[in-house]
Amino acid sequence: MSDLHHPLPVPAADQHWNLDAIVAELRQARLRWRGAHGRLRELRARELPSREALAQIVQALCGTLFPMRLGPPDLRDESEDYYVGHTLDAALNALLAQVRLELAYQARQLGRDSARAEADAVDIVRRFAAGLPGIRGLLDSDVVAAFQGDPAARSVDEVLLCYPGVVAVTHHRLAHSLYALGVPLLARMVAEIAHGETGIDIHPGARIGPGFFIDHGTGVVIGETAVIGARVRLYQAVTLGAKRFEVDAESDSGALAKGQPRHPIVEDDVVIYAGATILGRITIGRGSVIGGNVWLTRSVPPGSNVTQANLLREPLTPSPSPSTAAA
Structure with a gap:
């Protein structure tokens, strides 16, 4: 029988990985990186947005844009508005936390006071939310274009549920809005989620x-x-x-x-x-x-x-x- 069919060996109870030394060396590597980039201050919590959190936010936003197609499988017409409102509230609050992280990061990078970050974050998310009906309108035009442009497409629903191009463009419409509102890191992360899923690389700008x-x-x-x-x-x-x-004409390093x-x-x-x-x-x-x-x-x-x-x-x-x- 091939070795592929045998289970992996169980490590002995006294297996030693020299973890203390590895952890110490990894800490030194982090300190070297932070020192080279002016970040030797103590970090008390995560200081950058989370790709995993953004993936969940985008999935929720897609559900609110197309609830009966991209929302939960047990959704019914009579509860559609409730689902959209409840899910959108949770998604926007989660997005607010990520926007705060990026604005604080921007302030540190530019040496600016981050005191306005909270008010700016709320304003960005409020404007993003206000733009969602317009994004839905653009996506409707994209779905119709895909249906009309592909003789293999049997319905607009097939296009929305199955076409990687529509997935990529949906992410782009959301990412471009974030990019225009001044959070380009979040926008790029949303775009790269779609890139990884579809192989289509659209810069949010x-x-x-x-x-x-x-x-x-x-x-x-x-x-x-x-x-x-x-x-x-x-x-x-x-x-x-x-x-x-x-x-860059002002750069001495050829940047x-x-x-x-x-x-x-x-x-x-x-x-x-x-x-x-x-x-x-x-x-x-x-x-x-x-x-x-x-x-x-x-x-x-x-x-x-x-x-x-x-x-x-x-x-x-x-x-x-x-x-x-x-x-």
């Missing part, structure tokens, strides 16, 4: 219009400063990335500049097929179709049909200079 559909989705990458219009459709392994990274527009602008009604790579602050004109496996670093005018073959034959419109590119 990306601005995406209504009716957005990612078909299949695995390997899609959308960068922080990408701007995507209405009714855009992407297929698997599409990259909307940066062509180059600018160096990269942060927040510079460096990702594509995709206008309304564009379709980008599988494996296409679009790099830099270029514009894909309205109604264009970008073929599979195209490598594109120059702008194309509205109504373009770009394939590998016509890239070799025809010159394209040059990309705008950094000084004239849209923000």
Whole structure:
């Protein structure tokens, strides 16, 4: 019989792992890290948000957005509003605790007084909550776009329950709201929860219009400063990335500049097929179709049909200079 079928051996009662020395060495490693990053003060509690807590919050928020589909299996129509109100209250209070942690962290990083963190945290969560009906409206348009854009889809319910692209876009709509409200770490954590689940990597800073559909989705990458219009459709392994990274002019260490527009602008009604790579602050004109496996670093005018073959034959419109590119 194969050894795979035998149970793991039980350690002897006197097995010794030299744990005291390992724990001490790990503490020294932590102290070296904290010293290198100016964090040698005593830590009395966790100082950063929790990915596990955020995953539970997002799951609850999805249930409140689509209660009869993503809520609990025993939910009934007559108790729908009660469930939404009760779950939303718990989720928002849990989110408030995570926002407090990020704002306190930001204050420490920037050397600012954290006295206003509590009031700012409440304001952020209040504004986030007020934006949820608008997020539901955007998600409705995304679900309809997925249903209409995929001949294999039999219903909008199938799309909502089964499509990884819809999962990723749902997380993005929530993450982008948090990003815009000034808690980018929480936003990035929400985005990475979806990335790990779906293989679709959307930075929460990306601005995406209504009716957005990612078909299949695995390997899609959308960068922080990408701007995507209405009714855009992407297929698997599409990259909307940066062509180059600018160096911070004020940095002596050659650090990269942060927040510079460096990702594509995709206008309304564009379709980008599988494996296409679009790099830099270029514009894909309205109604264009970008073929599979195209490598594109120059702008194309509205109504373009770009394939590998016509890239070799025809010159394209040059990309705008950094000084004239849209923000």
